Amino acid sequence: MTQRLPPSLTPLDAALAALLRDVGPVAPVELQLAEAAGCIGAGTSLVAYPSSDIAVADGWALRANDLVGASAYSPLPLTEAPAWVEAGDAMPAGCDSVLDADAVDASGPLVQVLAEGVPGQGVRRAGSDIAGRAPVMAEGHPVTPAALLLARVAGLNRLRVRRPRLLVVNVPGATATMHMIAEIARAAGLEVQLREAAARDAASVAEALDVSACDLLLTIGGSGVGRHDAAATALARHGDVLAHGLALQPGRTVAVGRLGKVPVVALPGSPDQALAAWFALVRPLVDRLSARQLRRQVTLPLARKIASGVGIAEIALLVEEHKAWMPLAVGEWPLQAIARADAWLLIPAGDEGFAAGDPADAYLMQE
Incomplete structure (x- = not known):
């Protein structure tokens, strides 16, 4: 069956600009370390570690x-x-090296040293692992396992992060x-x-649209113009529809709007269209709410050309093969292509695609 589309398609750039308008970062919160994983850091400083010189090996302190x-x-x-x-003990005052056990002979009545030492040998200097007042991670970047390691070693049990609250209505x-x-x-x-x-x-969809405790609201399904597609209608009755139908493939039936000050994106129920809309619309919105810094792109040449129609932005799924991006799907995404993809590439509406060998700046699927 041919999918019914809204009567007009809003350019992706225009819809995204309208969605981001007046949206700013949420206030930072302090979370337990386990809860903070993956959140965007909002500035937490560390104390120096180790706080004093410590031994990194068992032995004699001299x-x-x-x-x-x-x-x-x-x-x-x-x-x-x-x-x-x-190992791990604080170094005694005046000692700056640790000698191996057999470097000191304590078997007789007179203790004797049988080897020279080097300053810093077997010792970790104060502040060598973590400099005093250093941040756990760069502000605006995700809390990684390495950042959590630093926090735990430094004795922290909470981190200051930004964690937007999302309500998903199915x-x-x-x-x-x-x-x-x-x-x-x-x-x-x-x-x-x-x-x-x-x-x-x-009416049922509208009843579930509660923005009293969220910073962003997504609906899943019902975003088309079929008899049972009611998400955009529910949004229009209780808020503002900024656009319904985007010049984006996959994702042409997406609607965007607001309920009060809370941005709303009505995602299609199809996994490929919802995921494409997440990449093109929701992810930039999440980055704005969490004050995330620019995301890293991976540039590789295209293994073969990508053709795209002018007038509609398309998203291509890519897999890395032999240090090049191999296109898996453009515009229409089989589920197997989603599962296999390493990265995605947005083809602007004004472009006809890319030639084989062109460098492509792609975003990783898992980032």
Whole structure:
């Protein structure tokens, strides 16, 4: 069956600009470390670590300058036994090296050193792992496992982050797509709440549109113009529809609008169209709400040409093969192509595509 489309298609750039207008970053919150993973950092400073010089090996703690000339042929006698330290112990005052166990002979009545030492040998200097007042991660970047490691080592149990609150309203019939979008959103550091509309009619969908405790609202399914497609109608009754029908493929039946000050995107129930709309519309909105810095693109030559029609922005799925981007699907995405893809590439509405060998700046699927 041919998909029915809205009577006119709004250019992607115009719809995105309208959606982003007057949207700013959400206020930072402090979260437990496990909850902060994937969220966007909002500035947390660390104390220096280690706070003092520590041993990184088991052995004898000594001052290197006192051991000049010591060897097995010319043992250096000590007036008293040196301190023994285990890895992780604070270094005794005045000591700057750790000698191996067999470098000191303590078997007789006189303790003797049988080797020289080097300042810093077996020692981790204060602040060498973490400089004092250093940030856990660059502000505006995701909290990674490495950032969590720094926080735990430094003794922190909470981080200051931005975590936009997302409400996802599922219109019956799009459950699989709802879960896909929710999982992507959680991985992007959003706090996600799921809600099910009681039915596919406008009244039921409208009843589920509660923006009292969210910064962004998505509906899943019902965004077309069929008899049971009521998402845009429900939005129009209780808010403002900025655009319904985009010059975007996949994703032509997307609607965008507002409920009060909360931006709303009505995603199609089809997984490929919903995912494309997430990339083109929702992800920039999430980045604005969380104050995320620019995302990294990976540039590789195209293994073969990509043809695109002028007037509609299209998104191509790519897989990396032999240090080049191989196009998997353009405009229409089989589910297997989504599962296999490494990256995606937006082809602007004014372009006819790209030639084989052209460098393509693609975004990674998992970033």
